[in-house]
Amino acid sequence: MATLPAAPAFSIEQFLEEERGKDLLRFTTAGSVDDGKSTLIGRLLYDSRNVYEDQVRSVTKASVNRSAGPIDFSLLTDGLRAEREQGITIDVAYRYFATARRKFIIADTPGHEQYTRNMATGASTADLAIILIDARKGVLPQSRRHTFIASLLGIRRLAVAVNKMDLVDYSESVFQEIREAFLAWHPHPEQCYFLPISALEGDNVVERSARMPWFQGPSLLEYLETVETGAQDAAAGQPFRFPVQRVIRPNQDFRGYAGQIASGAIRPGDEVCALPSGRHSRVRSIATFDGDLEEACAPMSVTLTLEDELDLSRGDMLAEAPKPPGAAAHFETRLVWLNQKPLDLKRRYLLKHTAQLVSARISAPQRIDVQTLQSAPAATLEMNDIATVEIETSKPLFFDPYVRNRITGSLVLIDVETNATVAAGMIVRAVAAHASKPSGPVTTAERRARFGHRPATLFVGPRESLAAVLERRLFDRGCMAVWMREATPEGLRALEAAGAIAIATSPEPLDLPESDARAADILIERLFEADQKFEKGGGI
């Protein structure tokens, strides 16, 4: 669906070659209802020849009664039936288009004041946001909300499009006033490209407008085609982070860790550190279907093999050895509440972060007023609220602050009863253990949060060598594990009470492989499976 190149010179080989060089820009759109977002996107697609004839036909005959010119561009992008009947867009829709220079993905989000959650969703994967402002209305409270959400979600490039210039006689002073008003509360001119447009008439959307000779800048599409968001470079420039998604072990000779590089780059021979164990190793190979690679960088999906057997599993992380991520079970986090059911501080939520699913409790919410940017303590959070909260997790997470890393800094909360995704979180920093001082006796939950596992007793049969291997393995993973040589029931109970994983021999042999290493693998797998089930059941 790319723009058709000029016919005579066209060569398909050359076209394919050019295609290979194109990169991808993801952007999102924000504006209040009726500011003209749908019209703008329809116009962008239509004028850049990214709309098929039959789509135009089907829109021309669509049975909706909305005021429009000959083609209602907004209908090109309006999706679902219910929405078409209501005449408003109510969710996030994704559009795809391409020009001779770039490929684009638009996350088209509706402008209703209540739909903060949709905008946050669209912004989470975007490198740039178009903020639409109606020239007649100027900068509204919603414009401020949209800009705030965009920067909260880490977008550092804004195209501020002052729309409906045709209705204000293409007046330069109207445009300049809006520009100044906007910069008055978003004093980051280096992030913003301001431009006057008419989505309906097409001025400065794809073609530069002859009706606004006072404006010399590129059209919106030219800007989108050339702007450097630096998103990929930024991710590639950060320290190496590799959340392990899956262990690939087709046979005895191959043990690879599959994942998508969250940031940085890696080469065979590079030293990495594994979390949570903290053990170091070197990358032996970067294995892919297309052969081993000399180098890989974010956001590639690869499989790494290491020089040493480190016993990693899903949810662990490989990181650049001299610059490891933070590891903590207590964070300050920005939260956008996405669900109708408000936050309940008494309940536990499931938290998904990279490839980890853990149980979490929320405390100390400070709701942020999007207009004043002031925060105030709140008893709960409702849908579309934005807040700073503290989160405590049942296991440590390996993270970077969201402002530095959108992958290792982001998380979602899931309601254990309804399974709904109820909140999106952006990690600010770890909270030092002494920052909040709980009083009273130490609880099982606190021990669990510290050690990252439940207390347990593991009987290994009569093999002392297995007990020793198991203790070493668990200890290296960061577990509080103790092999009790002269085990007594009281002794084991005391260790459990202390939150430890107690290991003891027992007279009856167990049905386990002969190799201590294999047997330990199996026991550890079972232990953490039980731990996971426990988590899935809703926690302590």
Next chain:
Amino acid sequence: MPRLSYLETLEAESIHIIREVACEFQNPVMLYSIGKDSSVMLRLAQKAFHPAPIPFPVLHVDTSYKFREMIAFRDWYTAQIGVKLIVHKNQEALDAGATPYKLGTSRCCGFLKTQSLLDGLREGGFDAAFGGARRDEEKSRAKERIYSFRDTRGQWDPKNQRPELWNLYNGRVEPGESIRVFPLSNWTELDVWEYIHAEKIPVVPLYFAKERPMLQRGDQLISPELDIIPRLPGEKPVMVKCRMRSLGCSPCTGAIRSEADTIPKIIEELISFRRSERENRVIDFDQEGSMEIKKREGYF
């Protein structure tokens, strides 16, 4: 480090999705429609788990009205890459004589595709099913999530979808519920062809232009290969150089006149088109918004 091209970016994202599902679900399956999108999806699955084999089976919902070349390709290709193939048919409906002519296209699809798919998923006890749908295919798909949640009857509620942020997918389901997963959500038709070209992925020969005997009905070219297709009085197939732009059931999939007999030529044809790919599917002309209605009922 060179920056990733858009295709490499899409590939990395899709592989991440496929691995997530394989890790978080008990019993995933990949829907295999034999078309170009399925071929790309299978290649991505190979890449996701390499050097291990694809850890889940593929399921083909066979209406029994697919082109013969599709079935031959299916059996050859799945054997070639060593993935387990499950074929499901709604035999009851077929025995009762279900055809698009007796039932109308949408009811026929209802029995042989939608119903059959739901039965196939239930019989296999699958809790996640990959599909090759792309958001750019059709307007109602533009809002589809990558993980699309389905209730115990396999139905989709467009108002009650889970927000999806970053690359953090929520795969929690209760017993009986399931998700459909669309790892190609962010690909366009052109991306798919360019990837097939770059990766040299085999596709069904029906995509390539060739002289074929065809029934010419108004603007539409229908393959006469199945004898359930009623003939008009005096109607005879004529040889037409044509190809399929998308593959489906032979009575309901129109061919287009074309000279494109290589992938670069297909791509060239594509970028000179201004018609969206489903136009050649007879089924989508039924009713405005028909895809959305089918999806609510459980269709992919």
